[in-house]
Amino acid sequence: LLDRELSSYGAAAEVVLIDDASVTPCPSDLIPDPLDAITQVNVLRLRRNLGHQRALCIGLCAIGGSDRYVDSRGVVIMDADGEDKPSDVPRLLERFSSHAGARLIFARRERRSEGFIFTVSYKAYRVLHLILTGIPVRVGNFSVVPRSFLDRLSVVSELWNHYAAAVVHAGLPTDSVPTTRGRRLFGESKMHFVSLIGHGLSAMSVFGDRIGVRSLIATISLGALLFLALVGTIAASLLTPIAFPVWAVTATGVIIVLLTQSVILSLAFSMLIHVGRAGTTFLPARDYQWFIEGLRCVWKRDG
Numbered sequence: 001l002l003d004r005e006l007s008s009y010g011a012a013a014e015v016v017l018i019d020d021a022s023v024t025p026c027p028s029d030l031i032p033d034p035l036d037a038i039t040q041v042n043v044l045r046l047r048r049n050l051g052h053q054r055a056l057c058i059g060l061c062a063i064g065g066s067d068r069y070v071d072s073r074g075v076v077i078m079d080a081d082g083e084d085k086p087s088d089v090p091r092l093l094e095r096f097s098s099h100a101g102a103r104l105i106f107a108r109r110e111r112r113s114e115g116f117i118f119t120v121s122y123k124a125y126r127v128l129h130l131i132l133t134g135i136p137v138r139v140g141n142f143s144v145v146p147r148s149f150l151d152r153l154s155v156v157s158e159l160w161n162h163y164a165a166a167v168v169h170a171g172l173p174t175d176s177v178p179t180t181r182g183r184r185l186f187g188e189s190k191m192h193f194v195s196l197i198g199h200g201l202s203a204m205s206v207f208g209d210r211i212g213v214r215s216l217i218a219t220i221s222l223g224a225l226l227f228l229a230l231v232g233t234i235a236a237s238l239l240t241p242i243a244f245p246v247w248a249v250t251a252t253g254v255i256i257v258l259l260t261q262s263v264i265l266s267l268a269f270s271m272l273i274h275v276g277r278a279g280t281t282f283l284p285a286r287d288y289q290w291f292i293e294g295l296r297c298v299w300k301r302d303g
Contacts, residue, residue, distance in 0.1 A: 001086040001087075002015075002038070002086040002089065003035045003036060003037050003038045004037075004086075005086045005087055005089050005090055006037035006038065006089065006090075007036045007037040008090070009037075009089075009090040009093060009094075011037060011090075011093060012037055012038075012039055013037060013038055013039070013076070014038065014039055014040045014041070014042065014069075015038055015040070015041045015042070016042050016043075016044055016059060016062075016063060016295075017041065017042070017043045017044065017080065017298075018043075018044050018046070018055045018056070018058070018059045019043050019044065019045040019046065020046050020049050020050060020051075020052070020055040021045070021046050021047060021048045021049045021050075021293075022049075030298050030299065031298065031299035034301075035299075035301060038301075039300070039301045040297060040299065040300045040301065041297070041298050041299040041300075042295055042296065042297050042298065043295070043296055043298050044058075044059060044062055044292065044294075044295050045292075045293045045294055045295075045296075046058060046291050046292060046293060047290075047291050047292070047293045048291065050291065052079075052141070053160075053161060053162055053163060053199075053202060054160055054161075056077065056141060056163050057159045057160050057163065057284050057288065058284075058288045058291050058292065060075070060077075060145070060150055060153060060154070060159070060163075060284075061150075061154045061284045061285060061288035062288065062292060062295070063075055063150060064147075064150030064151055064153070064154050064285075065154070065285070065288075069147070070147075072147050073101055073146070073147060074096060074101060074144050074145055074146050074147055075144070075145045075147065075150065076089055076092065076093075076143075076144050076145075077141050077142065077143050077144075077145060077163075078141070078142050079141065079142070081184050081185055081186075082182050082183060082184050082185035083181055083182050083183075083184055084107065084141075084142040084182065085179065085180075085182035088107055088142070088177070088179045091177050091179075092105050092107060092142075092143070092144045092177055093144060095144075095175060095177050096144045096146075099175060101146050101147075101148075102146065102173065103146070103173045103174055103175045104143060104144065104145050104146060104149055104167060104172055104173065104174045104175075105143060105144040105174070105175050105176065105177060106138075106139035106140075106142070106143045106164070106174060106175070106176040106177070107139070107140070107142035107143060107176070107177055107179040108138050108139050108176040108177060108178050108179065109139075109140065109142075109179055109180070109181055110178050110179065110180060125137070125200045128200075129200070129203065129204060132204060132207075132211045132214065132215075133204065133207040133210050133211060133214070134210070134214065135168060135207065135210075137203070138176065139164050139176055140164060141163055141164065142179070143164075149172055151285075152170065152172065153166065153167070153170065153172075153284075154284050154285035154288075155283065155284070155285050156169070156170045156284070157282055157283055157284065158170075158205075158206040159284050160282045160284060161202045161203075161205055161206055162199075162202045162203040162205075162206050164203070165202075165203045165204075165206035165207065166206055168206075169206050169207060215265070216266055219262050219265045219266045220262075220266055222258075222262050223259060223262035223263060223266065226255050226258050226259040226262060227259060229251075229255050230252065230255045230256065230259065233251045233252055233255065234252065237252075
């Protein structure tokens with residue numbers, strides 16, 4: 001399907017499949033039919049299963065670090081399960097060309113077709129992500145990356161946790177094309193409720209410093225309001241004939257407790273900001289090679 005779409009668009013490509021340490025061996029008849037637009041198919045095998053985001057990180061670094069692809073215009077990232085439709089690739093490439101290859105083009109999924117619980121949970125995650133980071137969640141992995149961006153992405157440590165969030169965090173110029181979800185070719189998606197939570201936390205971890213700043217501002221604002229409430233409570237109690245009424249004692253105690261917690265939270269968010277800016281333990285361009293077992297060609301067009 002992909003070869004047919006690329007052929008109709010008039011583009012030539014090589015395919016790099018990422019084998020995330022699968023226990024199922026790659027079939028010998030992986031390419032049963034002759035291909036026109038695709039000139040070669042390689043399999044990049046990893047030493048261990050890392051999850052799709054980290055496997056994607058290693059794949060991008062491997063392509064970016066290879067002299068073989070130095071003259072390529074860009075890299076199309078897509079899942080091989082059929083949910084990212086090959087028919088959308090020409091549309092992404094068309095938008096990519098309209099920007100002269102100077103922007104990263106995302107496929108923006110207009111609607112989801114998973115179950116009710118997953119869909120509601122995903123929408124709740126999008127709202128939470130917007131509140132904490134100020135950035136809406138609109139895109140995923142399906143995209144076209146300019147070849148020149150690979151060197152920049154390979155030194156974005158956040159790429160190890162979440163590709164799309166790392167692109168936004170790095171401030172790379174982007175555009176998007178609306179798409180619909182394709183039908184899965186076989187099997188069932190492993191992205192269930194627990195996976196969604198882990199995936200969402202990985203995305204938000206990329207914006208840890210931003211979340212820390214926004215949370216710090218919120219807790220400081222809350223602390224200021226509590227302090228004003230404390231002053232108001234004490235002033236009101238002094239205007240009553242009773243020495244110190246019971247309601248004032250109770251209100252003062254509650255406000256002091258909340259004010260103390262606000263200060264503690266402010267300190268915690270300050271530390272979160274510091275940790276987020278202190279440095280990184282994983283640099284994709286430097287460390288990705290440790291996870292690669294090998295790269296082998298499984299099909300090549302004659303001539």
